[in-house]
Structures are given as C-alpha cells and as structure tokens.
Amino acid sequence: MTRKLGVAVGILALAAGGALGMAANASAAESGVQATYFVLYEDDNYGGRHANFSSSDVELNNKYWSGSTSAFAQNGGSSMENNTGSYVGLWDVGTSCSGASYTAKPNSKDSDFSNNNFDNKASCVKFL
Missing domain, CATH: 2.60.20.10 (Crystallins)
Structure with missing residues (x-):
C-alpha cells in the first residue's frame, strides 16, 4: 500500500512539474519584443x-x-x-x-x- 501511494505521488509530481515546465516555456517564447516581429x-x-x-x-x-x-x-x-x-x-x-x-x-x-x-x-x- 505504501509503495502504491509513493508511486502515485511520484507520478503526480512528474505531471505537475511537466505542466509547469511547459507553461514557463510557452510564456518565454511569447514574451519580449522579439516574439514574431x-x-x-x-x-x-x-x-x-x-x-x-x-x-x-x-x-x-x-x-x-x-x-x-x-x-x-x-x-x-x-x-x-x-x-x-x-x-x-x-x-x-x-x-x-x-x-x-x-x-x-x-x-x-x-x-x-x-x-x-x-x-x-x-x-x-x-x-x-
């Protein structure tokens, strides 16, 4: 039971980290004077x-x-x-x-x- 809980928490942490990483990359690509100009x-x-x-x-x-x-x-x-x-x-x-x-x-x-x-x-x- 403890092992299943640990795996579930690990998967959630990876998913959250991936979502945060994608959001940061999108924001960086869309910001600044150089975006698509x-x-x-x-x-x-x-x-x-x-x-x-x-x-x-x-x-x-x-x-x-x-x-x-x-x-x-x-x-x-x-x-x-x-x-x-x-x-x-x-x-x-x-x-x-x-x-x-x-x-x-x-x-x-x-x-x-x-x-x-x-x-x-x-x-x-x-x-x-």
Missing part, C-alpha cells in the same frame, strides 16, 4: 528604443518608437532583428518605398546598418 532598433547592437512590425508600414513618419508619444521611428533605425519567416525590405523614401534600400532575410539579425550604408535611413518597412 521585425524589430527596428534606434541604436547599434539592438540598443535604444525599438519599433515592432508584424506587417508593412510604408510611412514611418507616423510610427512612434515603443513607449514614446513624441519620437517617430522615421530615419532612426541603426540595427534590426527579423524574427519572421519573411523577407523585409526597408527604403529611405516613405509612402513610395523607393530610393536606397536594405533587405533583411527571414530570421536574421544585423547589429549595425553602417556597414550597409543604411544607418538612420529607414522610412518604409515592407514585408515581401
């Missing part, structure tokens, strides 16, 4: 303010940096993380998405746009 950062090395994109935004002169109500993301991007399965194009002329451009591959990162001659130029974000 294209993220544009104001500074090199993913620093400063950021702006999340889950779809195209062809005019960044009306897109605020996250947490800001006065600073727009237009011409302010210096690094990016593309955590989507899509190519994402950036252009320096908003609305028409023309001029100098930069293309981010799916699931990629770039810690410094300077080496691509695109630092502080993004005015249009378009999922391709």
Whole structure:
C-alpha cells in the first residue's frame, strides 16, 4: 500500500512539474519584443528604443518608437532583428518605398546598418 501511494505521488509530481515546465516555456517564447516581429532598433547592437512590425508600414513618419508619444521611428533605425519567416525590405523614401534600400532575410539579425550604408535611413518597412 505504501509503495502504491509513493508511486502515485511520484507520478503526480512528474505531471505537475511537466505542466509547469511547459507553461514557463510557452510564456518565454511569447514574451519580449522579439516574439514574431521585425524589430527596428534606434541604436547599434539592438540598443535604444525599438519599433515592432508584424506587417508593412510604408510611412514611418507616423510610427512612434515603443513607449514614446513624441519620437517617430522615421530615419532612426541603426540595427534590426527579423524574427519572421519573411523577407523585409526597408527604403529611405516613405509612402513610395523607393530610393536606397536594405533587405533583411527571414530570421536574421544585423547589429549595425553602417556597414550597409543604411544607418538612420529607414522610412518604409515592407514585408515581401
């Protein structure tokens, strides 16, 4: 009887631990600015303010940096993380998405746009 009770308690403990582990993993995967977005950062090395994109935004002169109500993301991007399965194009002329451009591959990162001659130029974000 004691052995059956011990086995039952052990099984319950494993099940509870597994459920807790799954919940923690799901929460970690769904949280943070990187979840499933294209993220544009104001500074090199993913620093400063950021702006999340889950779809195209062809005019960044009306897109605020996250947490800001006065600073727009237009011409302010210096690094990016593309955590989507899509190519994402950036252009320096908003609305028409023309001029100098930069293309981010799916699931990629770039810690410094300077080496691509695109630092502080993004005015249009378009999922391709």
